[in-house]
Amino acid sequence: MSRTRSSSLALAAVALLALAGCGDQESLLGPTSSDDPQAVSRGGGGTGLVTVVHGVPGLTVDVYVNGLKTLPSFVPGTVTDPLELPEGDYDIAIVPEGGSFPGDAVITGSAGLPAGANASIVAYLAEDGTPSLKVFVNDASPTRGIRSRVVVRHLAEAPTVDVRLFRKWFRWWPVRTIRNLSNPNEAQTEIWPGRLRAKIYPAGSRDAVFTTPLVPFRPNESTIVYAIGSLADETFGVLVQKIDLPRRGGWSGWGDDHDDLALRVDDSLPLEEYDRMAVENRLDAEEIPVDVR
Numbered sequence: 623m624s625r626t627r628s629s630s631l632a633l634a635a636v637a638l639l640a641l642a643g644c645g646d647q648e649s650l651l652g653p654t655s656s657d658d659p660q661a662v663s664r665g666g667g668g669t670g671l672v673t674v675v676h677g678v679p680g681l682t683v684d685v686y687v688n689g690l691k692t693l694p695s696f697v698p699g700t701v702t703d704p705l706e707l708p709e710g711d712y713d714i715a716i717v718p719e720g721g722s723f724p725g726d727a728v729i730t731g732s733a734g735l736p737a738g739a740n741a742s743i744v745a746y747l748a749e750d751g752t753p754s755l756k757v758f759v760n761d762a763s764p765t766r767g768i769r770s771r772v773v774v775r776h777l778a779e780a781p782t783v784d785v786r787l788f789r790k791w792f793r794w795w796p797v798r799t800i801r802n803l804s805n806p807n808e809a810q811t812e813i814w815p816g817r818l819r820a821k822i823y824p825a826g827s828r829d830a831v832f833t834t835p836l837v838p839f840r841p842n843e844s845t846i847v848y849a850i851g852s853l854a855d856e857t858f859g860v861l862v863q864k865i866d867l868p869r870r871g872g873w874s875g876w877g878d879d880h881d882d883l884a885l886r887v888d889d890s891l892p893l894e895e896y897d898r899m900a901v902e903n904r905l906d907a908e909e910i911p912v913d914v915r
Contacts, residue, residue: 668737677746677850679857709737746777769812770839779852782825797906816897841889
């Protein structure tokens with residue numbers, strides 16, 4: 623099977639769940655009246671949240687849902703906004719960009735979306751370069767205190783890696799260390815907010831092969847960092863997805879045994895202030911390993 627066809631298969635599965643609709647029905651689905659039954663989902667009234675991540679380099683497609691072109695020119699490196707979709711069943715066809723429907727469809731199929739889903743669906747390259755599909759269930763629970771949740775997902779054509787997070791003003795000692803993260807797994811932790819960069823190393827090495835720009839990590843927010851592409855053909859890079867998290871009710875849920883400073887700060891502070899307080903109070907002074915899932 624060719625790389626292009628395999629990539630289209632992966633994107634078809636993504637689109638089955640995630641590209642069938644959103645709040646802007648007019649622009650995405652076109653007419654949705656009862657006179658056009660193929661343009662609406664066949665569901666029970668519930669909804670789910672889905673984010674689509676296109677991490678397969680070099681492939682652009684047109685996506686048809688229920689007979690309508692819903693996403694033209696879907697390009698690699700795209701992270702969609704969260705889509706609140708009605709639960710139900712959807713028909714899908716994937717066509718090479720500019721091709722005709724249905725004659726040029728690479729693949730057709732259907733699938734259902736259950737109510738209450740909160741997922742990220744990713745088209746990516748497996749470690750051996752095979753285009754693949756992965757669905758992650760996102761943790762949308764509150765963080766401890768005024769914290770920021772960090773999720774790192776290895777979805778690149780690359781071997782097992784170690785990932786170290788470094789604070790802007792504390793650049794010689796990592797805030798967190800994620801060891802032995804392999805494709806297609808993830809690791810999750812919580813940190814004091816601020817601006818951090820990630821360095822990616824071959825597992826067991828201290829020679830970084832990739833360094834991200836500074837990424838903002840805000841209070842009561844989940845930041846998901848995807849490693850995508852291929853080290854072999856220099857398409858390796860990162861994509862970022864953000865999820866707003868609920869705050870715990872009242873003061874009883876704030877702070878923890880290691881960080882009572884959280885009780886005394888305002889979670890609307892500029893990120894630079896969090897960086898400064900983290901360094902001055904040595905909140906990140908210990909290298910803490912993170913379990914890989």
